[in-house]
Amino acid sequence: MGKKSLIGSKYSTIIFLPIVYFWKKNTTPLSLRFLQISALILLVTGFYWPVLNFLSGSNPLHPEENFLQWSFFKDFLSDSWNLRVIIFSLYQAFLSAVLSIIFGFPGAWLLTHYNFPGKHWFRLLTYLPFILPSILVVLAMVLFFGNNGWVNRAMMSLLGTDEPPVHFLYSLSGILIAHVFYNFPLAMKIIADQWENISLKYLQAARSLGAGNTRRFFSITFPLLLPSIGSAFILIFLLCMNSFAIILVLGGGIRYTTIEVLIYQLARIELDFSGAASLAFLQGCLSLLGMAILLRGRDQSVEQKSGFKSWLPESLKDGSPKAWLGLFWIVVVLIFALGPLTAIVLDSFRKFEHGQWIYTLEWYSRLFSWRENNQFLLSLWNSLRIGLGSALLSSLCGLGLVSLIAYRKGRQRSLWEMLTLFPLALSTVVFGVAWFHFYQRHLIEIFPLIFVVMSMHALLTCPYWIRVVLPTLENIPRQWHSESKMLGKQPFEHGFRILWPWLRKTFLIAFFFSFSLSLGELNSTMMIADDTVRTLPLEIYGAISGYRFSYASAVGVILLLLSVSTFFVVERSLGYFGTLK
Amino acid sequence: MKSIILSLFSLSALLAGVSINSASATDLTIYTYESFNSEWGPGPVVFKSFEEQCGCKIKIVTPGDSGTVLNRVILEQANPKADILLGLNNSELEKSFSYKLWIPYRSPLLVQVPIDLLLDKKHRVTPFDYGFISFVYDSQKLKNPPRNLEDLLDPEYRRKIVIENPKTSSPGLSMLHWTIAVFGEDGYLDYWKKLRKNLLSVTDGWSAAYGMFTKGEAPIVLSYVTSPAFHLEYEKTERYQAALFAEGHYRQIEFAGIIKGTKQIKRAQEFIDFMLSEKFQNAIPLTNWMYPVIQHQPLPDSFRIAREPKAVPELNSSLVFKQNTKWLKAWSRAMSE
Numbered sequence: 050m051g052k053k054s055l056i057g058s059k060y061s062t063i064i065f066l067p068i069v070y071f072w073k074k075n076t077t078p079l080s081l082r083f084l085q086i087s088a089l090i091l092l093v094t095g096f097y098w099p100v101l102n103f104l105s106g107s108n109p110l111h112p113e114e115n116f117l118q119w120s121f122f123k124d125f126l127s128d129s130w131n132l133r134v135i136i137f138s139l140y141q142a143f144l145s146a147v148l149s150i151i152f153g154f155p156g157a158w159l160l161t162h163y164n165f166p167g168k169h170w171f172r173l174l175t176y177l178p179f180i181l182p183s184i185l186v187v188l189a190m191v192l193f194f195g196n197n198g199w200v201n202r203a204m205m206s207l208l209g210t211d212e213p214p215v216h217f218l219y220s221l222s223g224i225l226i227a228h229v230f231y232n233f234p235l236a237m238k239i240i241a242d243q244w245e246n247i248s249l250k251y252l253q254a255a256r257s258l259g260a261g262n263t264r265r266f267f268s269i270t271f272p273l274l275l276p277s278i279g280s281a282f283i284l285i286f287l288l289c290m291n292s293f294a295i296i297l298v299l300g301g302g303i304r305y306t307t308i309e310v311l312i313y314q315l316a317r318i319e320l321d322f323s324g325a326a327s328l329a330f331l332q333g334c335l336s337l338l339g340m341a342i343l344l345r346g347r348d349q350s351v352e353q354k355s356g357f358k359s360w361l362p363e364s365l366k367d368g369s370p371k372a373w374l375g376l377f378w379i380v381v382v383l384i385f386a387l388g389p390l391t392a393i394v395l396d397s398f399r400k401f402e403h404g405q406w407i408y409t410l411e412w413y414s415r416l417f418s419w420r421e422n423n424q425f426l427l428s429l430w431n432s433l434r435i436g437l438g439s440a441l442l443s444s445l446c447g448l449g450l451v452s453l454i455a456y457r458k459g460r461q462r463s464l465w466e467m468l469t470l471f472p473l474a475l476s477t478v479v480f481g482v483a484w485f486h487f488y489q490r491h492l493i494e495i496f497p498l499i500f501v502v503m504s505m506h507a508l509l510t511c512p513y514w515i516r517v518v519l520p521t522l523e524n525i526p527r528q529w530h531s532e533s534k535m536l537g538k539q540p541f542e543h544g545f546r547i548l549w550p551w552l553r554k555t556f557l558i559a560f561f562f563s564f565s566l567s568l569g570e571l572n573s574t575m576m577i578a579d580d581t582v583r584t585l586p587l588e589i590y591g592a593i594s595g596y597r598f599s600y601a602s603a604v605g606v607i608l609l610l611l612s613v614s615t616f617f618v619v620e621r622s623l624g625y626f627g628t629l630k
Numbered sequence: 631m632k633s634i635i636l637s638l639f640s641l642s643a644l645l646a647g648v649s650i651n652s653a654s655a656t657d658l659t660i661y662t663y664e665s666f667n668s669e670w671g672p673g674p675v676v677f678k679s680f681e682e683q684c685g686c687k688i689k690i691v692t693p694g695d696s697g698t699v700l701n702r703v704i705l706e707q708a709n710p711k712a713d714i715l716l717g718l719n720n721s722e723l724e725k726s727f728s729y730k731l732w733i734p735y736r737s738p739l740l741v742q743v744p745i746d747l748l749l750d751k752k753h754r755v756t757p758f759d760y761g762f763i764s765f766v767y768d769s770q771k772l773k774n775p776p777r778n779l780e781d782l783l784d785p786e787y788r789r790k791i792v793i794e795n796p797k798t799s800s801p802g803l804s805m806l807h808w809t810i811a812v813f814g815e816d817g818y819l820d821y822w823k824k825l826r827k828n829l830l831s832v833t834d835g836w837s838a839a840y841g842m843f844t845k846g847e848a849p850i851v852l853s854y855v856t857s858p859a860f861h862l863e864y865e866k867t868e869r870y871q872a873a874l875f876a877e878g879h880y881r882q883i884e885f886a887g888i889i890k891g892t893k894q895i896k897r898a899q900e901f902i903d904f905m906l907s908e909k910f911q912n913a914i915p916l917t918n919w920m921y922p923v924i925q926h927q928p929l930p931d932s933f934r935i936a937r938e939p940k941a942v943p944e945l946n947s948s949l950v951f952k953q954n955t956k957w958l959k960a961w962s963r964a965m966s967e
Contacts, residue, residue: 130963188841195847196789196830219789219831294834298842302795302832303965314797317697319955320704320725401844404770404867424669485705575664575694587664593837595670596860596919598844 081452088449091442095508096472099487100480104326121327131311138307139335141221141296142289145228146282152229153236153281156382159375160237161244165361171379173616175234175386180565180612181393182586183294184593185605189389190227190299192396194218199392223299228289230386236281239520242555243277244270246524277520283340284516287473290336308332312476322482329479336474337467390609397603412603425588425604432568432585433611435499439506440564446507447514447559454515455522473512477572480509488577502582506570510563517559518552525551561616568608585611657686658897661703662716663696672917676910683909684900695835696800696884697722703889704729710891713898716758716905718885719800720749720944721807724951727754732887735899739906742924747883749947755885758905759920762855762879762939763804764872765791771849778876779812779821782850787828792839793852797958799835800882805852806961807950808880811942815953819964826965855879856919856936863916863932871935878942884920 125131160172178186193199194217201213208214217226247270255265293309308328316325364372400409416425454465472480484505492501525548533543571586585608592601660677667673667690681688693702696717703715707729718726726732732754740748740756747757765782767775772790776782782791794802809818830848833839843851855872862868886905888898904910911922915930921938 130966133966184837184841187838188845191842191847192845195842195845197846294838297795297798297834298831298838301830302834303826303829306962306966310797314958317701318797318803320701396845401861401865401867403865404869482705485702489706489709575698577693579691579693588668590837591665591668592670593841594665595668595917596840596857596864597670598841 081449084445084449085453086449088446089453091446091504092450092469092472092508092511095504096480099483100475103479103483103486104330118323118327121324122331125328125331134306134311135308135331135335137305138290138309138332139339141224141228141305141307142286142292145225145232145289146285148225148229149232149285150236150240150278150281153233153238154240155375155378156233156237157240157244159361159378160241162358163361163364163372163375164358165379171382172234172238173613174390175237175382176562176565177390177609177612178231178234178386179562180569180608181605182569182571182589185393185589185601186227186231186389187294187298188396188598188602189393190218190223190230190295192392193389194223194226199388218299219301221300221305223301224292224296224305227295227299228285228292230389231295232285232288233386235284236278238558239281239284239517240274240277242517243274243520243524246521247273276523280516280520283470284473284513286339287336287470290332290474291476308335309476309478313478316478316482325476325479325482329476332476333471333474337471340467340470340474341463393602394606396599397606399599401599412600415600416603416607424583424591425585428583428585428588429607429611431499431582432608433615435502435506435582435584436564436567436611437615438499438503439510439567440560442503442507443510443514443563443567444556444560447511447518447563450511451515451518451522454519456527469515470512472508477509481572481575481577485577498577498579498582501577502574505574505577506567507563509570510566513566514559514563517562518555521552521555522548557616557620560619561612564615565612568612656689657684658688658714658894658901659691659712660688660714660716660901661691661693661699661712663699664692664694666717666918667692670917672910672913675913675917679909680901680904683904684897686897688901700726703731707731707891710889712889713892713894714886714888714901716886718755718887720881720883720885720947721800721803721950721954723749723755723885724947726887728951731890733890733892733895733898735888735902737899737902737906739903739924743906744923746941747923749883749944750885755887756902756905757883757885757923758910759914759918759922760881760883761920762881762941763801763808763852764855764857764875764879764939765850766843766853766857766870766872767851768843768846768849769869769871775871775873776850776875777873779809782828783821783824785827787850789828789830790848791825791828791850791852792831792833792842792848793829794836794839795832795834796961799833801836801852801854802832803954804880804882806957807945808942810957811880811945812877815957819960822961823964823967832965854919855939856915856921856933859915859930859932859936860919862935863930868935872939874937874939878940881941881944 156175160168165171181189191198195201196213196216196218198217200217201215204214205211217223251269251273252265255269260268290307291309292307293313296305296307297310309332312325312328312332315321315328359372361372361375365376397412398408398410399406400411401407450465450469454462454469457465488501529547530543533547568584569586571584571590574582574584575587585604589601589604589608592598592604662673665671667677673690677688677690691712693699696719699715700718700722703710703712704726706712715731727750734753735756736753737756740753743757747760749757765776769775774786776784776787793805796802796806806818809821812818813821831839831842833842836853839851840853840857842848843853850873853872855874858868858870858872861870886902888895888902892898906924908926911924911926914920914922915933921929
């Protein structure tokens with residue numbers, strides 16, 4: 050025990066020193082500094098400390114072994130099969146990120162340049178896949194894109210054949226379709242936010258100099274959008290690196306294996322924590338390397354000024370080809386992104402009886418019936434409070450961290466960005482194990498489990514929060530801050546009068562995102578959770594292992610509704626706060 | 631801004647505050663896998679009746695699927711929190727023995743358990759149910775079901791079979807062991823290489839595979855002999871059938887054991903006895919969809935569609951422990967060639 054705490058204290062000094070240093074050097078207002086320090090403490094004690102402790106400490110099962118062993122890396126990397134797995138992991142993540150951006154880009158353009166009825170809903174609905182646990186996403190994809198899915202059946206009846214005309218799934222294309230379905234809204238959101246703030250001045254100036262549409266786009270708009278494209282790319286790349294069920298099921302599971310699958314196998318099946326930790330470390334480093342390359346040389350600031358928007362139906366009447374293109378894109382998105390979700394919704398109303406499917410409300414009436422052992426209602430309540438709590442925590446933590454990154458340049462910025470992104474890059478399976486250790490040694494019986502789970506979720510969702518808010522925050526011209534300081538505004542007044550109206554919408558989206566991610570989180574929670582923090586994803590898995598697939602779909606639908614309604618409640622309350630003068 | 635933060639804080643405090651549960655003293659802590667204690671599993675029924683019987687309070691902890699439960703107990707070995715682990719698979723036995731996790735207990739009720747289920751002669755762990763993996767098919771789509779493992783290689787089933795990955799799922803691993811038991815360590819890889827063409831997908835777990843099957847995506851899935859009984863019991867249909875194979879089926883036996891370091895040894899032993907008693911065993915077929923180790927009463931009527939198949943001799947558990955990593959490595963390389 051003595052040795053262990055020594056190791057702990059060594060690391061705690063290394064970790065806490067920068068904080069002390071930081072505190073002394075700082076000139077920011079006290080309230081913000083307080084937020085920054087608390088965010089750093091949460092990030093460090095909640096993530097870096099447990100993870101470093103775990104990686105540097107000894108294997109709990111073989112105390113004589115260290116976790117990180119060079120011999121493991123040497124053996125692992127000298128096997129050509131493993132190398133192929135590494136290359137494929139990077140390759141699919143790269144492709145998925147690029148495709149998500151290509152697919153999200155027209156959406157960003159459309160949201161920036163046009164208003165149309167239902168735009169609000171449209172934005173919201175595209176985020177929904179994030180809320181569903183992976184098993185439901187997989188089943189939704191199968192129901193919609195599968196060989197016997199809606200798309201294929203529609204085509205079969207059109208063409209009059211018995212064989213599915215297109216094999217979307219069970220190959221690389223299956224992986225990519227699912228990843229794009231999941232991630233393009235993220236790309237769309239991050240790019241649109243930046244786009245909305247590109248000053249019209251530039252474009253008008255370029256036009257008066259005689260630059261054509263294409264030239265204007267490539268020499269002005271595109272370079273100004275690059276930071277947000279980079280931001281979206283990093284997030285999606287990391288997400289796809291850690292993807293697990295989608296890769297195995299929709300990739301067909303034979304040829305396509307990723308590092309995450311190997312980590313899972315080592316940590317969960319073979320109980321080889323040294324191997325799992327080493328691999329997770331390798332995966333994290335590879336992701337960070339990719340990020341470092343991307344983060345270099347993208348220090349750009351964009352002068353803001355909101356652009357005008359046209360009304361899409363009007364432009365359609367005028368026969369504008371751009372507007373028609375936009376409409377076409379909306380239709381494609383509605384089919385391909387909402388199709389699988391609709392399939393899940395319909396599935397929740399079905400029941401298989403006497404050899405055929407019948408439509409019924411049975412699952413919903415079961416969900417809300419008052420009976421003994423109705424674990425659903427309890428899970429609903431748990432999910433709601435853990436989701437809200439962790440989204441709040443994540444917002445506060447994100448606010449502190451984002452203020453550290455914003456407006457910084459060069460190497461220092463890259464460092465901060467990496468520090469805040471690393472929780473995303475590390476495999477959740479390994480994070481779960483590391484946390485479990487930490488929890489057992491330091492937290493058990495001190496904090497109620499629910500707070501522990503909230504902070505864990507907050508840590509995992511905070512990087513998203515930061516990525517979503519950062520581009521918008523940096524669009525605020527720096528002189529605003531100095532001007533309001535010169536005018537003698539108090540920090541709170543500055544924050545409330547100037548930053549808040551500007552960032553309100555983005556905060557809402559970021560909050561909603563954190564909330565949704567927390568609702569769907571399962572992997573790392575399962576390790577420490579017990580009955581007191583049973584959440585809806587667990588309810589879904591429980592129902593499925595009891596053969597109740599349609600019941601699971603119904604719980605999934607509730608999860609979607611929960612998230613959407615929370616969005617509106619939060620939006621309303623933010624609207625209320627926003628109008629205070 | 632201040633007021634927002636304040637109100638948000640108080641909201642979160644309120645939300646969390648309600649949570650602090652009155653942790654009453656528990657007399658017995660049981661670790662089991664998630665689905666055992668789900669609303670549909672045996673947990674709610676059997677744990678309640680044990681509490682009534684012993685007049686004590688039990689705490690159930692479910693750290694994930696069955697593999698994870700053992701991991702958790704091993705990780706906590708220095709400072710055990712659980713008194714009983716319920717739900718250990720035969721392929722994991724040797725691993726658990728290598729960590730010396732158990733306090734042996736020989737329940738007097740064991741005399742009623744068939745001798746071939748008692749894999750551990752030292753009684754460190756006690757079996758409570760068992761089942762067989764098998765290929766389940768949709769009889770409406772498949773007029774010509776396979777009759778043995780070789781039949782599955784027929785081009786007729788091209789891209790029609792869904793199985794689970796042996797690296798990430800327990801039926802998947804049993805399937806790998808099944809082929810090793812039937813074709814031997816020299817022959818199993820050849821079999822898998824030939825089977826590859828007929829596989830539509832190799833999923834991460836049973837849930838995705840069986841979901842694909844019931845949603846009509848594939849007519850054959852790797853599941854359990856008892857799966858059709860569910861459809862007969864709750865969906866009143868015999869459309870789904872288990873294909874019985876001539877060479878016999880691989881058996882999964884589930885065990886429970888008393889964890890070394892427990893302070894509740896008497897209670898724990900009482901629970902093991904209860905586990906073999908009528909109340910527990912009778913709940914197994916229709917909630918866990920397995921066979922009880924002691925048939926205190928005849929199986930439910932829906933089990934007429936799930937007759938017990940011939941078993942292939944299981945692989946020796948110490949052999950599995952020694953060779954598993956090697957097999958899995960060879961398997962994944964053979965499959966991705």
